[in-house]
Amino acid sequence: MKQDMSASIKKALENQNLAGILDRWNYPAMRAKAFEGIDFEELRGKIASIKGDAAGRLDELADTFKKNAEANGIKVFRANSAEAARQYIADLCKEKGVKKIVKSKSMATEEIGLNHFLDEFGIKSDETDLGEWICQLAHQTPSHMVMPALHLTKEEISDLFAKETQQPLDNDIQKLVKVARGAIREKFFEADMGISGANIAIAETGTIVTCTNEGNARLSTSLPKIHLALVGLEKLVPNYTDAAPILAALPRNATSQLITSYVQFISAPTKNDDGSMKEVHIVLMDNNRTKMAADPKFKEALQCIRCAACLNVCPVYRLVTGHVFGDIYTGGIGTILTAWFNELKSAEDIQALCIGCDKCNQVCPGKIDISGLILELRHRAANKEGLPFIYKSSLQVINNRKVFHTMLRAASVLQKPFVKDGFIRHLPMFLSGLSEFRSLPSIAPKPFRDIFKTIKQPKCEEKAVFFAGCAIDFVYPKTGEAIVKILNKAGIEVLFPEEQSCCGIPHWASGSFDMAAEAAEHNIAPLLEGDPTYVVVSCGSCTTALKKEWTKILKEQNKEALIPQAQKVAERTYMFTELVDKLIKEKRLTPKEGLELHTLTYHDSCHAKRQVGIYKEPREALSATGFEIKEMTECDTCCGMGGSYTVKQPEISMQMLKQKMKHIEETGAEFVTAECPGCLLQIAGGLDKIGSKIKAVHPAELMVDKFQ
Amino acid sequence: MFENFKARAETSGNTEVKRFETTAQALGFIEEFLAKEEIKEEVGSYAVWAKSPILEAFDNNAMAEKFPGLHFEVTRELAKGAKIGITQLKWGLAETGSMAQDSTDVEQRLASALSWIHVAILPTTKIIADIPAFMTKMHPKDIKFITLITGASKTADIERVLAIGVHGPERLVIVCVDDLELEGVAS
Numbered sequence: 048m049k050q051d052m053s054a055s056i057k058k059a060l061e062n063q064n065l066a067g068i069l070d071r072w073n074y075p076a077m078r079a080k081a082f083e084g085i086d087f088e089e090l091r092g093k094i095a096s097i098k099g100d101a102a103g104r105l106d107e108l109a110d111t112f113k114k115n116a117e118a119n120g121i122k123v124f125r126a127n128s129a130e131a132a133r134q135y136i137a138d139l140c141k142e143k144g145v146k147k148i149v150k151s152k153s154m155a156t157e158e159i160g161l162n163h164f165l166d167e168f169g170i171k172s173d174e175t176d177l178g179e180w181i182c183q184l185a186h187q188t189p190s191h192m193v194m195p196a197l198h199l200t201k202e203e204i205s206d207l208f209a210k211e212t213q214q215p216l217d218n219d220i221q222k223l224v225k226v227a228r229g230a231i232r233e234k235f236f237e238a239d240m241g242i243s244g245a246n247i248a249i250a251e252t253g254t255i256v257t258c259t260n261e262g263n264a265r266l267s268t269s270l271p272k273i274h275l276a277l278v279g280l281e282k283l284v285p286n287y288t289d290a291a292p293i294l295a296a297l298p299r300n301a302t303s304q305l306i307t308s309y310v311q312f313i314s315a316p317t318k319n320d321d322g323s324m325k326e327v328h329i330v331l332m333d334n335n336r337t338k339m340a341a342d343p344k345f346k347e348a349l350q351c352i353r354c355a356a357c358l359n360v361c362p363v364y365r366l367v368t369g370h371v372f373g374d375i376y377t378g379g380i381g382t383i384l385t386a387w388f389n390e391l392k393s394a395e396d397i398q399a400l401c402i403g404c405d406k407c408n409q410v411c412p413g414k415i416d417i418s419g420l421i422l423e424l425r426h427r428a429a430n431k432e433g434l435p436f437i438y439k440s441s442l443q444v445i446n447n448r449k450v451f452h453t454m455l456r457a458a459s460v461l462q463k464p465f466v467k468d469g470f471i472r473h474l475p476m477f478l479s480g481l482s483e484f485r486s487l488p489s490i491a492p493k494p495f496r497d498i499f500k501t502i503k504q505p506k507c508e509e510k511a512v513f514f515a516g517c518a519i520d521f522v523y524p525k526t527g528e529a530i531v532k533i534l535n536k537a538g539i540e541v542l543f544p545e546e547q548s549c550c551g552i553p554h555w556a557s558g559s560f561d562m563a564a565e566a567a568e569h570n571i572a573p574l575l576e577g578d579p580t581y582v583v584v585s586c587g588s589c590t591t592a593l594k595k596e597w598t599k600i601l602k603e604q605n606k607e608a609l610i611p612q613a614q615k616v617a618e619r620t621y622m623f624t625e626l627v628d629k630l631i632k633e634k635r636l637t638p639k640e641g642l643e644l645h646t647l648t649y650h651d652s653c654h655a656k657r658q659v660g661i662y663k664e665p666r667e668a669l670s671a672t673g674f675e676i677k678e679m680t681e682c683d684t685c686c687g688m689g690g691s692y693t694v695k696q697p698e699i700s701m702q703m704l705k706q707k708m709k710h711i712e713e714t715g716a717e718f719v720t721a722e723c724p725g726c727l728l729q730i731a732g733g734l735d736k737i738g739s740k741i742k743a744v745h746p747a748e749l750m751v752d753k754f755q
Numbered sequence: 756m757f758e759n760f761k762a763r764a765e766t767s768g769n770t771e772v773k774r775f776e777t778t779a780q781a782l783g784f785i786e787e788f789l790a791k792e793e794i795k796e797e798v799g800s801y802a803v804w805a806k807s808p809i810l811e812a813f814d815n816n817a818m819a820e821k822f823p824g825l826h827f828e829v830t831r832e833l834a835k836g837a838k839i840g841i842t843q844l845k846w847g848l849a850e851t852g853s854m855a856q857d858s859t860d861v862e863q864r865l866a867s868a869l870s871w872i873h874v875a876i877l878p879t880t881k882i883i884a885d886i887p888a889f890m891t892k893m894h895p896k897d898i899k900f901i902t903l904i905t906g907a908s909k910t911a912d913i914e915r916v917l918a919i920g921v922h923g924p925e926r927l928v929i930v931c932v933d934d935l936e937l938e939g940v941a942s
Contacts, residue, residue, distance in 0.1 A: 068914050068915050069915075071915065072915045119899070175922065176912070177910045177912040177913070177921055178910075178912035181912065181913075194911065194912055194915070195912070196912055196913070197912075197914075197915065199913075200914065201913055201914055201916075204913055220913045220914065220916045220918055221918050223913060223918075224910060224913070224918040224920070224921055225920070227921070228920070228921055228922060231922065232835075232922070235922075236831065236835065249895065251896075252894075252895040252896050254895040260908070260909050260910055260911075260921075261908055261909070261910050261912075261921035261922045261923065262868055262908035262921060262922040262923025262924075263921070263922040265864060265868040265902070265922075265923065266868060266869070266922055266923075269861060269864045269865065269868065270831065287890060287894060287895060287896075288887070288890055290890075291886050291887050291890060294886055295886065302911065305763070305767075305850070305851045305852075305905075306851040306853055306886075306903065306905050307905070308767075308768070308904070308905050308906050308907070308908055308909055308923070309902060309903070309904060309905075309908075309923070310853075310902065310903040311858070311900070311901070311902050311903075312895050312898075312900070312901040312902075313899075313900055314895040314896075314898070314899050314900070315899035315900070316899075317858075317859050317860075317861060317899050317900050318860075318861060319861060320829075320830055320831045320861050320862070320865060
């Protein structure tokens, strides 16, 4: 990561205006209310299908649009590049003698830096969307795609307005809005041209659709005698009725409204109020969109309807804003769009900010696998430029089981001077950043693989292979012991194949898909030894690897021969609490009677919740064994661990953990649990640092003595 | 349908919905409203009334005489100085409390977008379910410019705090009239 990126992260983290504003908004609850009575999955299925189909024939739809709009009297220009779009608009302005422009919100004009370009020809563009105008006055780019100035406080905005209008102003938001109205109103009347974007472009009728709340798009398309719309090709849909599902999802997702105040369908020039005919120009811009559509992976990103829901739910975006996470187009989808549309080559740094928690994918109305595409960007960057040497070596070491395990054993000895009560609270010098905000767990003196040999198990007909994952094996062997004990009670004998090693998730998350496939290769055969009924995993991330990623990654790396075996592993894989819940329901495990009641709060690991959809089962198993669950706020928001993310982005990781600590503390529960040793490591370390009374314990250890 | 429309519209931002059985009653309300809002021949206090089928139902000149400042021709300057803009809408959408406007004639846009208060006349019988229903009634192949209007002009661009009346009306008064048909007054 470049130095300036690190500096901008630090700067952003010092200013938490936007995070505070988004927290007060309570977007998840407001959004849910807006979607009451609507089947979101069905709706986004429709949108994905309409936009996916359109993305497959952009050129054809652009031709149809042009033909129909021109038949209605609109002039349509197809611009292949940002340069061509800018030049066309500048030439048009010169030809028509345009000196003043009013603009309603358009991301596409931001994309091509239009204002700045026109400025060089002495043409003045005034933004009229309140947020855009604020950004223009502040000489800043938007920090949010829908609400551009959300990073600024009313005090800062008041100062900007006072300077612009040369009058003293107080900080009352209602009054500030009226000041803006007064200051901008005259500009609509004076402008020679109004520029808008479009939310949708309908090919069959040559119509552009704009959605606004403030009414500025109405005025900028009605008062000046020329209206120009800059429209990205991805806005095209074939038919009029295709606009309906987009209009249903966009406002609900963007601002938790049922509909924006104004939705305009403009299909032809109309008369001005002096009786003359308005000129309407539409620039249909490609700027790498057809190239994107031709990429089998990234084509789906064209299904985006720019609602910015992926920003609102992103735990990283909330902390650092779009000024760090994105460039013009911001947040998760912004990272992808920036990589394709932006002439600045900044996306490679930006992609590293995604922690891969997948919250964005759940709310995306275009059904885009946003985090997966960011990972694909990472993968392509890693392929092109290679991973940093130290990082790549460490991933290679992880893949070499013997070397990795020998190193871990050595570390268990070397760490001794820093260990107290199983935690490392301070590390010397350059490593100190890692233990600054949370204590680190120590490597266990004896790994689970050694302990396992000493465990006496009853002989049972039914076998389960235990896939421990690195953390349980070397850091939390007690968890492994608890798992064996509980499964034995259900009449299941546990096997532990020695050849097992890292599941490959760290490689996968770094974009090193080849090494991730190697990790799968190492593990598959050992896990099927002895033909077990179950493969038991007690980590959300490892579960994701075994249940989902191995078959995908093997296919992608052209190792098809292994896929049937990988599928077999996937079918037999259970996350531990998922299996316990099943065994309780099958009455093969019976909780003891008269169990003392305890309280706990459950943190959902990102992978468990959103990759493999396991969140009910652990709660039911824990409730059945005497734990009253006190849900924390945002129980499924990432704790900031994210595997190696915490090492690569320590400042962001720390802020996320702080937030998580606050939510855990608020519950007042005795325990916090999560079925992911990574989350537990992060949370337990954070609780230790703040001296909390709440203990972070793995579910297996909580339940170990609870069964008859 | 009307009740749903009213409920949605009245939660869409500084919007009131009134309902009258007859056109005469609705006109009575509008006169009272013009008086109450102190419409006069003064910039900032005009009322503009864009071409509407309902205008056929009464003597426009008589009303203009009664309310100096009320204009039945809508220019950009008059609309700019208008406190009230009156237009008649085509359809009401119950699901969102929206109204559909045929905006082809710029008068309709000026009167409903530039004034402080938009008085929207809507035949009660023209309230339909939702956007898909609206799409079967108004099509861009027939109508050059269509607008869906929902609530007053609003923003949350400063600190996510709702503020009403940014570039458009800060108040929307919807006057539903039971005996008014789409293309004119019921016989």
